[in-house]
Amino acid sequence: MKYKRSVQYLFIKLYNLYMKKFLASLVKNKYALYAAGGVISAALVIGIFIYNKDAFIKIWTEVGTGYLFLCTFCAAAIYVSMGLSLWEVLRAMGRRINIGSVIGIALVSTTVNYLVSSFGVSGFALRAHLLGRKKIPLGMSVTASIVLTVIIYFVLAIIILQGSILMFLNSNATPKEFAQNFLLIIGMTAVCGFITVFLFNNDFRITWVRKIFRFVNRLSYKLFSAIIPKARFDNFSQNLETGINFIQQKKGRLTKAVLYVCADWLFTILVLYFAFRAVGVSVPAGVLVTGFAIGMATTLIPILPGGIGAMEIAMTAVFAKAGIAWEAALSATLIYRFMYYILPGLVSVFIYWGLQISNGKSDRVDSFKKSLENVAHHKIEPTDGEDLCGKN
Numbered sequence: 001m002k003y004k005r006s007v008q009y010l011f012i013k014l015y016n017l018y019m020k021k022f023l024a025s026l027v028k029n030k031y032a033l034y035a036a037g038g039v040i041s042a043a044l045v046i047g048i049f050i051y052n053k054d055a056f057i058k059i060w061t062e063v064g065t066g067y068l069f070l071c072t073f074c075a076a077a078i079y080v081s082m083g084l085s086l087w088e089v090l091r092a093m094g095r096r097i098n099i100g101s102v103i104g105i106a107l108v109s110t111t112v113n114y115l116v117s118s119f120g121v122s123g124f125a126l127r128a129h130l131l132g133r134k135k136i137p138l139g140m141s142v143t144a145s146i147v148l149t150v151i152i153y154f155v156l157a158i159i160i161l162q163g164s165i166l167m168f169l170n171s172n173a174t175p176k177e178f179a180q181n182f183l184l185i186i187g188m189t190a191v192c193g194f195i196t197v198f199l200f201n202n203d204f205r206i207t208w209v210r211k212i213f214r215f216v217n218r219l220s221y222k223l224f225s226a227i228i229p230k231a232r233f234d235n236f237s238q239n240l241e242t243g244i245n246f247i248q249q250k251k252g253r254l255t256k257a258v259l260y261v262c263a264d265w266l267f268t269i270l271v272l273y274f275a276f277r278a279v280g281v282s283v284p285a286g287v288l289v290t291g292f293a294i295g296m297a298t299t300l301i302p303i304l305p306g307g308i309g310a311m312e313i314a315m316t317a318v319f320a321k322a323g324i325a326w327e328a329a330l331s332a333t334l335i336y337r338f339m340y341y342i343l344p345g346l347v348s349v350f351i352y353w354g355l356q357i358s359n360g361k362s363d364r365v366d367s368f369k370k371s372l373e374n375v376a377h378h379k380i381e382p383t384d385g386e387d388l389c390g391k392n
Contacts, residue, residue, distance in 0.1 A: 055327035059279050063335075067278035071339040074274065077267040079344060082106040085151070085260035086127075089144045090136065092253040097134045104351045105130045111341070111348040130355060139237065143244055147254070150195045151261045159265055160293045165286075205244070209237060268292075268340065275335035279328045283319065291318040295333070312337065 049056060083103025090097065109127035128141040136144075198205050272292055276283045283291075295315040312333045319329035 056331060059327055059331045062280065063331075064278045064280070067274045068335070068339075070274040071271050071278065071335060072343070074267045074270045075339045075344060078264055078271070078340070079103065079107045079110065081260045081264035081267060082110060085148060085257045085264065086144060088257035088260060089147050089254065090140075092257070093140055093143065095136055095140060097131075097136065101134060101355065104355050105134075107344060108348045108352045108355065111345040133355075137235075139235075139241070146195055146198065148257070148261070151254075151258055152264075155258070155261050155265055156293070156296070159269070159289060162289060271340050272332070272336045275332040275339065276324075276328075278335055279331045281324055281328050281332065283324065284322070287319065287322040287324075291315045291322075294318055295336075 080103055083099070083106035086106050087097075087099050087102040090102065105127060108130065109124070112126050113124070124145050127145060128138055131141040131144075132138060198208060269288065269292055272295075273283065273288055276288075292315070295311045298310040298314050312330060315333045315336075316326060316329045319332075320326045
């Protein structure tokens with residue numbers, strides 16, 4: 001019996017060692033995978049450019065600068081709307097922070113997520129970190145992100161449904177394209193349904209939070225030989241419950257958040273619309289929304305930063321099928337890429353730097369306030385031969 005146990009123990013130890021090394025290598029290989037994805041993406045776009053060089057040069061020399069300005073304005077409005085929706089959700093949970101900071105956090109976390117398309121996880125973590133620096137507990141950050149995810153996916157599903165109906169009325173789509181659109185709608189509705197149940201069914205939520213905690217702890221132990229203390233989990237769980245209770249009690253206050261998310265998607269589609277207008281093409285609404293929805297789906301491909309390359313080709317193919325010249329469609333999607341992804345990404349570097357500086361100042365102010373509180377609550381007696389100024 002003792003021999004069996006020792007053999008079992010040995011096998012468990014060997015298995016844990018193997019998993020630790022294997023998972024650690026996966027983490028290292030992840031960065032190589034992202035680099036490979038970036039190279040593939042760049043090669044795709046450069047290859048297309050070289051193949052159609054003359055047509056692209058002609059289109060770019062005739063681009064409408066007025067429409068480019070409108071693209072830039074709409075791109076800025078997108079991220080302002082994102083920030084306002086996050087701000088409204090935080091307000092509904094009883095947390096008030098500077099509106100400019102929230103818009104900056106929304107911009108930085110969203111652009112990071114475009115760079116590393118881990119199905120929203122990367123931006124989610126950065127948002128939680130930046131909100132944490134603004135004294136928002138992790139549980140409440142998670143709740144705010146979950147609520148926004150439901151609203152965002154729900155509104156996007158409605159947009160795709162409208163696009164499908166418009167395509168049906170205009171008879172511009174094949175049965176395969178309709179099927180793809182409705183599969184997207186079903187997928188997003190399923191995600192919304194799961195998250196809604198998570199928010200409003202206490203037993204379901206408690207079960208899943210515990211499952212996720214156990215999974216993260218096992219992964220953390222195998223990778224780093226460390227576990228998350230139960231006290232930290234209890235604190236996180238309590239903050240999560242507090243945030244969800246606020247949301248449940250003040251559902252009516254989320255109306256503005258929904259409107260801001262609708263504005264976010266509207267401005268996003270307008271960036272694409274004005275990009276087409278800049279290259280001299282007018283796109284029917286149904287075709288525009290369908291191409292936009294397919295482009296959004298490709299941004300979830302994990303190894304391609306922001307779906308670069310795949311998004312351009314997929315969207316261009318949809319628009320080319322609708323009778324738009326391939327070169328014009330690709331030029332418009334590249335303008336959309338620059339205005340919606342690259343330009344905000346460059347701006348977010350400076351925003352992040354500014355947030356870090358303001359957080360540093362805030363930490364120093366908090367430290368100074370605590371020092372003053374300590375002085376106010378504790379009588380400080382001078383030592384022999386020394387006054388309160390430290391002079392003899």
